[in-house]
Amino acid sequence: MYISVEEACNKWNITRDALLELLNENKIFGAVLNNNNEYEIPMYAENPYELSNKNLLDIIDQKLKQLNKLRELCFSEKNRFLNDFSIENTFNSNAIEGSTLTLRETVLALQGITIDTKPLKYHLDAIGHKQAFDYILELVDNNEELTERRIKDIHFLVLANKRVDAGRYRNMQVSILGSEHKPTSPYLIESKMKQLLDEYKNSTENLIVKIAKFHLDFESIHPFIDGNGRTGRLLLNLELMKNGFPPIDIKYTNRxxxxxxxxxxxxxxxxxxMVDLIANYxxxxxxxxxxxxxxETSN
Structure with missing residues (x-):
């Protein structure tokens, strides 16, 4: 959900020139240029002037307290939100990894409709990601501890197009396209994953910092032959939701x-x-x- 520059000016009571200056300085998180080369701004982005001298983690704490004072969503409202979120999240997470399905095509693929101009792999990727998201909701409901077994189960669902590798650590060295970082050697993956989970479990850092670091280290290990990014972003949301936060959707446009x-x-x-990115979302x-x-309260 986005608003125009004019709508943002009215919402935040700032001039167009001031807003454009902020946009040019990349100080409005999540703003994108549309096909007409015009800026679009996330509808629920925070006023950038109010963010400038504040700690993002403090703002999150304040907003979470504010949210928890309001009534909870009823069962149908929560389901509707999570279903809509999971579809858009499936689109964005797969697009980050190269899927060319549009949001509308993702909806169709999840309904079992084949888009004949798009590879079967992308259809299976959409179905697998949606199933994996539904699975992490079960883990949240049961407050399940994060373990290697559950990480592999999530990956198994994500990698619907390549079942032979699904849910298994890789046994060959890989590289990450466009990165100079060298992922963990195959023979060290199991021990590194155990270490990662132990450090995460025992960390006393701020929760957002813990989750950000876990995500960075998980992707650095790159334990699977494919599907690491999608699995890692699902794990990020699993841990956020288990701790009372809403899930976040890292946009393809912010890749x-x-x-x-x-x-x-x-x-x-x-x-x-990464802490700042997660905090802004x-x-x-x-x-x-x-x-x-x-x-809903006012109605």
Whole structure:
């Protein structure tokens, strides 16, 4: 959901010139250029002037407290939100990995309709991701601990187009296209995954920092031959939802910024870029959740 520059100016009570300057300086998270070369801004993005001198993690804490004071969504409302979210998330997560299905084509593929101009692989990728998302919802409902077995189960569902490799750690060295980082050697994957899960479980850091670091380290290990990115983003949402946060949808249009988070981590060993990315997406989602619950209350 996006709004125009004019709508954002009215919402935040700032001039068009001031807003365009912020956009040119890349200070409005999630803003994109449409096909007409005009900026579109996430409807629930935070006023950039209000963000400038504040800690994003503090803002998230405040908004989560605000959200928790409002009534919970009823069963049908929650299901509708999660179903709509999972479809768009399936589209974006697969698009980041190269799928050419549009959002509309993703909907059709999930309904069992074949788009004859698109490869079968992309249809199976859509179905597999949606099934994996539904599975993590079960894990959230049961507050299941994150384990290697559950990570492999999620990957098994994600890799619907390549069952021979699904749910199994890779046994060959791989490289990541466009990255200088070398993933973990195959014979070290199992021990590295055990270490990763132990460190995550025992960490006393802020939850968002913990989850960001886990995501960075998981993708750095790159334990599977394929499907690491999709699996990793599902794990990210699994841990967010288990801890009372809404899921986030890392957009295909933000993929360059997302990739840069990994490059920054491999250079600096600091998860700060990924923390900021996740935090900004969370603020948008929390604003959305607060808005829809306030609307229902007023009605």
């Amino acid at each position: 360059t910024k997302y990739y840069q988070c990994f490059d920054d981590y491999h250079i600096t060993n600091s998860p700060s870029s 969370l603020i948008i989602q929390l604003n959305y959740q607060i808005d829809i619950r306030n609307q």
